[in-house]
Amino acid sequence: MDEIVVFNAEQARLNITINGQNGDYPDPIRYDANDGDIKQIASEAVRTGYVPGIQSDPNVNFQDFVVDRFPATNELPPRIMLRPKTPFGMELTMGEVITVEQLHRGDVVQALEDLKAANVKRGTLGVVFEEFNNYKDQGGPMVRWMNMNCCNVYNNQVMFVRR
Numbered sequence: 436m437d438e439i440v441v442f443n444a445e446q447a448r449l450n451i452t453i454n455g456q457n458g459d460y461p462d463p464i465r466y467d468a469n470d471g472d473i474k475q476i477a478s479e480a481v482r483t484g485y486v487p488g489i490q491s492d493p494n495v496n497f498q499d500f501v502v503d504r505f506p507a508t509n510e511l512p513p514r515i516m517l518r519p520k521t522p523f524g525m526e527l528t529m530g531e532v533i534t535v536e537q538l539h540r541g542d543v544v545q546a547l548e549d550l551k552a553a554n555v556k557r558g559t560l561g562v563v564f565e566e567f568n569n570y571k572d573q574g575g576p577m578v579r580w581m582n583m584n585c586c587n588v589y590n591n592q593v594m595f596v597r598r
Contacts (some may be wrong), residue, residue, distance in 0.1 A: 439525075440565050443463075443475070444490075445465055445466055445467065445511070446463035446464065446465060446466060446512065447463065447464055447465070447466040447504070447512060447513040447515045448463065448512055448513070448515070448519065448583075449473065449476070449477065449514075449515045449516075449521070450459075450514060450515070450516045450517070450522065450562070450582075451471070451477050451480075451486055451489060451516075451517045451518075451540060452480065452516070452519065452540065452562055452579065453466055453489060453495070453497075453500075453505055453517075453519065453566045454487040454492075455521075455540060455564060455565055456499060456564070457488055457489070457490075457562070457564040457579045458486040458487050458489040459486070459487070459490030459583065460476065460477065460480055460485070460486055461483075461485065461486070461539065464476060464515065466504070466513045466515065468515075468573060470502040472557065472576055473502050473515060474498070474500065474502070474517065475499040476506060477495075477497055477507065477517050478495055478496070478497055479524070480595060481495040482495055487504060491492075494513045497517060499519070499520055500517050500518060500519055500520065501517070501518050501519070501520055501541070502516070502517055502545065503515070503558065504508075504516075505517040505529065505581060508548055508581075509520045510582065511581060511582060511583075512569065514581055516543075516562055518540075518541040518543075518562055520541065520598070521538060521543040521547050527550065531568050533576045534590050535567055535576050535588060535592075535593070536567045537595075538563045538566065538567065538576045538593075539561060539563065539566060540563055540564055540565070540566060540596065541563065541564075541597075541598070542562070542563045542596075542597070542598050543560060543561070543562055543596040543597045543598075544558075544560070544561055544578060544593040544594060544595060544596055545558060545560050545561075545593060545594045546558060546559045546561070546580070546589070546593055547591065547594050547598050548592055550580075550586055550588070550592065552586040552587075553578075553580055553582070553584035553585060553586035554582060554584055555580045555582060558578070559572070559580050559581055559582065560580055560581050561578040561580040561581060561593075562576070562578065562595065563576045563577070563578055564577055564579050564585075565577035574587055575587040575589040575590055575592075578593070583593050
C-alpha cells in the first residue's frame, strides 16, 4: 500500500521531468526553497535512483532546467515542477492554438475540457513528458497533470501555456 504523505503549509510536492521520464520526489520539500536548492535535491535523488519513475543517472545535470511553482488548491498541496527548457524552435505564446504535434517535453499545458481518463478537470495544468506518437500510432503526447495522473492528449483538449 502507498504511504500517504502529509504536507504542512510550507511544504510542496516536487515533480521532476527528465529524458522522457517523470516522477515525484518521495518526500515533501520547502515550497520557498530557492531554485539552486531544488536542483541540488533533485540531482542527488536522481543520481541515487530515489525518484520513482526515473532511472538513476550518475551524470544528471539540472543546471539549465526550469523550476515552476504552483500554489495549493482545494485538492492538492503546493507543487514544484522541475522540467527541461525547450532548446530549439520558435517560442509559442500562452493560449496559442496549436496541434499536439507541436508540443515538446517540458511544455506546460492547460486542460480545455474534463479529461476522464486521468480524472482531470478543465483548467488543470500539466507537463508534457512524452511527445506525439511515442507510444503507438497517432498517439497524442503524454501529460503529467497537477493531480499526479497521466494521460495522452489530442487536438483541442489542451492549450499551450509555456515552454
